[in-house]
Amino acid sequence: MLAELPDAIVLTAGGDAAPVWLDVSRRLLLEEIAWPGQGSAAMISRILDLLFIQIIRAWASGPDADPGWMTGAVDPQIGQALAEIHADPAREWTVAGLAQVAHLSRSAFAQRFTERIGHTPGAYLAQLRLEIAAGLLRTTDDPINLIAAEVGYRSNAAFTRAFSKRYGSNPTQWRATADGTTG
Numbered sequence: 001m002l003a004e005l006p007d008a009i010v011l012t013a014g015g016d017a018a019p020v021w022l023d024v025s026r027r028l029l030l031e032e033i034a035w036p037g038q039g040s041a042a043m044i045s046r047i048l049d050l051l052f053i054q055i056i057r058a059w060a061s062g063p064d065a066d067p068g069w070m071t072g073a074v075d076p077q078i079g080q081a082l083a084e085i086h087a088d089p090a091r092e093w094t095v096a097g098l099a100q101v102a103h104l105s106r107s108a109f110a111q112r113f114t115e116r117i118g119h120t121p122g123a124y125l126a127q128l129r130l131e132i133a134a135g136l137l138r139t140t141d142d143p144i145n146l147i148a149a150e151v152g153y154r155s156n157a158a159f160t161r162a163f164s165k166r167y168g169s170n171p172t173q174w175r176a177t178a179d180g181t182t183g
Contacts (some may be wrong), residue, residue: 011058019054020034022054028040031056032044032047065068075112077131078109080102083100084098084101086128089129089151089152093121095121130166130167144175147171148160
């Protein structure tokens with residue numbers, strides 16, 4: 001998640017005042033620092049966590065955010081579809097089915113998903129499946145056909161083609177190397 005963040009996030013106030021959450025967080029933080037009591041360290045930690053989340057939300061929903069998983073995750077409709085995809089990546093997802101999860105029309109969902117994520121729903125799902133498969137190849141001794149089925153491929157040949165295209169070698173060769181690269 002942190003890899004998707006820019007080096008710096010600059011938030012500007014929309015109007016004359018800072019967002020309410022920023023002012024409330026600032027006041028709570030200053031109070032805990034100025035008058036520490038039992039649990040102040042935990043309070044400060046939680047306030048900073050909430051502040052971080054709010055900043056990420058504000059950035060990801062703003063015009064400066066690059067498309068990616070994070071900008072999609074903070075979008076209420078696209079975030080719901082992403083949660084469903086990640087919960088069951090092997091499912092035979094369709095754009096129509098994901099649009100239904102997001103409570104959008106098929107075309108509105110596809111356009112919004114691509115704008116927020118930077119990939120079409122199908123390309124994102126394929127990328128996710130291959131990343132999961134690479135992790136399983138690296139960390140388990142499961143047979144390749146079992147891994148292919150586990151990530152949603154109905155054909156070992158289709159999985160091998162997709163994996164080879166993405167990683168530059170077939171799953172067997174890729175698994176045999178220490179770091180997942182060939183040559």
